[in-house]
Amino acid sequence: MENQSYEVKMNGSGIHEKNALIGVNGKGLNGNGNHHKAVKSIVCLAKQKSCRQRWNIRPSEMSINTLNPIRAIVDGMKLTPNPEKPMIALSIGDPTVFGNLPTDDKVLQAMKDAIDSQKYNGYAPSVGYQKSREVVANFYSCPEAPLEAEDVLLTSGCSQAIDLAITVLCNPGDNILVPCPGFSLYKTLAVSLGIQVKLYNLLPEKSWEIDLQHMESLIDDRTTCLIVNNPSNPCGSVYSKEHLQNILSVASKHCVPILADEIYGDMVFPGCTYQSTASLASDVPILACGGLAKRWLVPGWRLGWILIHDKNQIFGKEIRQGLVKLSQRILGACTIVQGAIESILNNTPQEFYHRTIRFLESNSEICFSELSTVPGLTPVMPSGAMYLMVGIEMEHFPEFQNDVQFTERLVTEQSVFCLPATAFEYPNYFRIVVTVPEEMMVEACTRIREFCQCHYRTCSRDSNELDQ
Secondary structure (H helix, E strand, O other): OOOOOOOOOEEOOEEOHHHOOOOOOOOOOOOOOOHHHHHHHHHHHHHHHHOOOOOOOOOOHHHHOOOOHHHHHHHHOOOOOOOOOOOEEOOOOOOOOOOOOOOOHHHHHHHHHHHHHOOOOOOOOOOOOHHHHHHHHHHHOEOOEOOOHHHEEEEOHHHHHHHHHHHHHOOOOOEEEEEEOOOOHHHHHHHHOOOEEEEEEEEHHHOOEEOHHHHHHOOOOOEEEEEEEOOOOOOOOOOOHHHHHHHHHHHHHHOOOEEEEOOOOOOEOOOOOOOOOHHHOOOOOEEEEEEOOOOOOOHHHOOEEEEEEOOOOOOHHHHHHHHHHHHOOOOOOOHHHHHHHHHHHHHOOHHHHHHHHHHHHHHHHHHHHHHHOOOOEEEEOOOEOOEEEEEEOHHHOOOOOOHHHHHHHHHHHHOEEOEEHHHHOOOOEEEEEOOOOHHHHHHHHHHHHHHHHHHOOOOHHHHHHHHO
16 A cells, blocks of 8 residues: 655654654554654754755846846946047937937827826736727738737837747747847847747848848757847848748748747838738748837837737647736736827827938938948948948958957047947947937047048058059
8 A cells, every 4th residue: 555644743842743754554654663763854854944054045047047238248348438529329229319309299199198087097907908909900900911909919018029929939948040130139038038049140231131041051840939120120121022021931931930020110211111021921920029119209108019910820829828828927018008009009190200210211321321431331221220230341440359349449539339239249340320310420420430540451451452
């Protein structure tokens, strides 16, 4: 007969005999009546567990494994601006910093009305108010990729949307495919969860299109997600319909779902056309992440969303239920913004969007035009979003070992701060944010030119070519 175990209970006077670990045969743990030795060892164990000799509080593995590459690099830089020149920060992806890009009055009024109604002061469902989800679904639904309220989860900004999407698709030991250069948050979130990040190359000579052959070579049995960022941070690229279709073909061939980071969706310059990835998909299931932050110029309002595109029910109920469960860990999206979302999406005038795009395009053209003639620099003209990448021909700047040192000295001498692209896993480039006022952009480009002229050196190879 199987032995039954009973709990050993301790009090100030010792052990209650009747609660000792005694077998049903009454002879103790080993059936030979010598259960007192076993009880004694259990008592010692209990004492060891309950009586710590000193404090020993350690951070969790997740916290240890969490690293934001941008913060790690920037915090390690020696940034001492030139006191004779006012600082120009071209590094911050926040369009509100300089006050020159306010949101529209209709957007502000929608928030005021939501507050005055006093209908949105309490808790909302973890996935968002039903009405607010319907509004987002209607705004983004199209015949090629129809949406209903049940396909929408509202989140605390696009960052939480990306977090939920990665977490629901991946387990520790799985891997995800991430663009290089790419938004650093993907790696921050994945690595903290024990998920391997595989970087696929983007091609600057092809306006940052994906190297599809390289991307496909990285896929294996544990690849659970392909992240596609279009339009791109940090590149400002916008993919053509044909290129998106080629990406979808690879995903379909290998049965890999896509996380589409589309926070800059529709922020494209004239002459370019933005298409959501889902609108071109026939079988690939897609979690599309977006939000109000960039297109409506309100990143601090923290309202994002996940749009579930699953025409063939490949995600099925389990992924949807998983997203709901994950959303219940923290009640995310601000209820007041949820209350304002209908008016924001439906009443913001088109002129507001057009004005923002015209400004971003104009600043991008100024920056590209100015830096294209600077020896040693190779800017890549963007097609959308808020960023421009600039290559550094490091062989012409022998004083600096890498882009971090280059940008660090640029701050010291010219008080211009551009983010070194090492933060995006792409050395020898830097990223410029084009949301600054136009006069600051012109001044920043002038200072960058002066800096490069001061430090540029002709290579021996170039000298030989001139001699010939």
